[in-house]
Amino acid sequence: MAKIHLGEDSKSLAVRIVAHFTRAIDAEVIQIVETTSEEHKEEKLLSIPALVTSEDGRKFVNYSPYSIIEHICKLTHFQKGFVGKSELQQSKILSYFEVIEKQDEKILAEALNNDLKLRTYLAGYNITAADIFAYAHIITYAKGLSKKDLSQHENLFRWIDQIQHSSGIQKFAVDHDLLIISADDLVDPASMEETKEAKPEKNNSKKDKKQQNKGNKQKNNPPAKKQGEVDYKAEPVTLVDFRVGHIVKVWPHPDSDYLYCCSIDIGEEEPRSIATGLQKVVPIEVIQDAMVIVAANLKARNMGDFKSDGMVLCSENEDATNFELLTPPEGAVPGEFVTFEGYGRNPPDRLNKKKKIFETVQPHFKLDGEGIAHYKDAKWLIGDKGPVYCKTFRNGAIS
Known part of the structure; x- marks a missing residue:
């Protein structure tokens, strides 16, 4: 069984998510080894993550995040859909791996927001390894942004919302405190001042409010059925x-x-x-x-x-x-x-x-x-x- 040594970095997080998404750990086709910096040196590993395999008594180590994820996908039959269905898509996914590692988080956020303007996912019609790798590199930065900042990256956060609620990822995101605000909760910066200006003054008396409510018959009528009242417990x-x-x-x-x-x-x-x-x-x-x-x-x-x-x-x-x-x-x-x-x-x-x-x-x-x-x-x-x-x-x- 292949061993994958992981640390606390973004590349290790991406590999960890893929291992859970593909259920490679449940299937016991790989072994995840949480490796500290000291153990990293003791194992004589050049970097983390590291895939360690053996063949004919010889040990082989692979440090490429893309290759490690590809190895997991091959073992779990996720290869075609997750690391590319064609040479063109494989090339596109690999290019994201190469670019993401080199970019500052702020610049990466801007780049992803722009790339996702006209796309649901980064490299295809479904989630791929490119999405997971990007998500792992941007999620900590994204969690630190204010609502106002989030609203300026609407495409990015729509995409994050889809990733974090994907089957096989949602539970992992919850367990590892990765969930962030939904794209539907984004604040429109242009409306923030309007909301502030429209806020009623605090010195209105209770008597005035009662008179206003009494004079407005519509407020005494049952409200129209709202979206939140739909029976979402139904099939x-x-x-x-x-x-x-x-x-x-x-x-x-x-x-x-x-x-x-x-x-x-x-x-x-x-x-x-x-x-x-x-x-x-x-x-x-x-x-x-x-x-x-x-x-x-x-x-x-x-x-x-x-x-x-x-x-x-x-x-x-x-x-x-x-x-x-x-x-x-x-x-x-x-x-x-x-x-x-x-x-x-x-x-x-x-x-x-x-x-x-x-x-x-x-x-x-x-x-x-x-x-x-x-x-x-x-x-x-x-x-x-x-x-x-x-x-x-x-x-x-x-x-």
């Missing part, structure tokens, strides 16, 4: 508003090589503006006029100068090297609801992002051997017209 998948959509117009995002900008009819008065990161993997002629499945009640996001209000669902093959749009059954029309076999449907107008509803259900989306979309063992259905499916892939994931 999470029943809270996501999945609908049939028709892409009426599509064009490349002017500032991104990864995004398409789409105008999608989902049965509302006006088409929705939705960005999708398929520019490099799906030809534009395939996107144009396609019938698709849209998650319609997620929080809207600014992707550069384009406001994206929803998500287009796509599927991927078993190797996660190709992507394809999910397809509604024949006869489905824009605006029809997706239901899940055996489950009800009660989505709010907008999901509370802090509840991580979509992030909770998405890992359970999959294609079966016939290409039919499932949530766990339940089919995605459009009324009595049939199931949602993928034309080409079988036994793949859905994102």
